[in-house]
Amino acid sequence: MIRAKITGIGMHVPPRVITNHDLEKILDTSDEWITTRTGIKERRIAEEWEKASDLALPAAEEAIKNAGLTSKDIDAVIVATSTPDMTFPSTACFLSDKLGCSKPMAFDISAACSGFIYGLTVGNSFILSGQFKNVLVVGAEVFSRIIDWNDRSTAVIFGDGAGAVVLSKADGDRGILSAAMKSDGSHWGSLYCPVGEKLRMRGRETFKLAIKSMETASKKALNKAGIDLEKISLVIPHQANIRIINALAERLELPEEKVFSNIHKYGNTSAASIPIAMYEAYKEKKFKEGDYILLTAFGGGLTWGAVVLKF
Ligand code: COA
DSSP: OOEEEEEEEEOOOOSOOEHHHHHHHHOOHHHHHHHHHHHHOOOOOOOOOOOOOHHHHHHHEEEEHHOOOOOGGEEEEEEEEEOSSSSSSOOHHHHHHHHHHOOOEEEOOOOOGGGHHHHHHHHHHHTTSSSSSSEEEEEEGGGGOOOOOOOHHHHTOEEEEEEEEEEEEEESSSEEEEEEEEEEGGGGEEOOOTSSSSEEEEEHHHHHHHHHHHHHHHHHHHHHOOOOOGGGGEEEESSHHHHHHHHHHHHTTTGGGGGGGHHHHHHBOOGGGGHHHHHHHHHHHHHOOEEEEEEEEEEEETTEEEEEEEE
């Protein structure tokens, strides 16, 4: 059976750390409020010169190296981002040039925080159709650029970073097993960023929609894959808010240790959050080769979805 298997993972976050205590100095907020409402303690912020493709580059290089490949082997580069280097060319074009790829198909995906799992789904289809052998899927964001640093309700939540995987054509039972992707544009007003302006969010509304959409998508993807939840070693949800993650664990009747979170370190890195979390969970041996994992995300659009894979 031909599958699209993850053969390499990488991540990169900019070194500059902004803690909740740093934010207390510029906003009417407190470490206590941010920690109890979101679970976030600190986030990374890119330097002024750093663009999404700059953050993506080390993450992509690591993923390609871990896959035992070189940039010349990559047939397609997909970058999920809401904070692209430019409107066009795509961040994927900049990234493939920086990587020294051999003129791959390259394009960006705009699906906000669900972008990475949308990208995985597209990469999976390319491989299953026989079109490509190796697809690089990246989530890379510099949300610090679209944050209104005077708005305490959003400035405390987001951070910058990048994560990448290589999807490769493989024979066997390991790889992406199912995906359930959805969108509903009628809810666009709960989380959006007009061109050239700053991000706006209706927090409470987004909170409720997030839990319900990830729960529904997770169940649908499991059903499609024919895998019981008990078989899943780890759920890796989009890192938006620890209370959303805990509520999802409760709805799925999963113990908290089966649902990964590193939000305390990075905040919400949008499309980068799942590959960063997957990278750290793997390094921390929360799952291993051959384990079943479930990825689920939601974001502006609204967009949401879930992917089940055998790692
Ligand atoms: N520090 C201190 N107080 C703050 C604050 C901050 N950073 N941000 C908001 N507040 C205040 C509000 O002004 C409000 O004050 P009021 O009661 O005097 O009006 C109070 O805290 C409660 O605000 P509310 O928005 O109701 O809080 P909440 O419990 O819903 O938490 C979020 C706010 C944003 C943390 C929460 O709604 C959330 O996480 N939503 C989901 C957002 C998300 O995940 N977005 C990304 C999607 S991909």
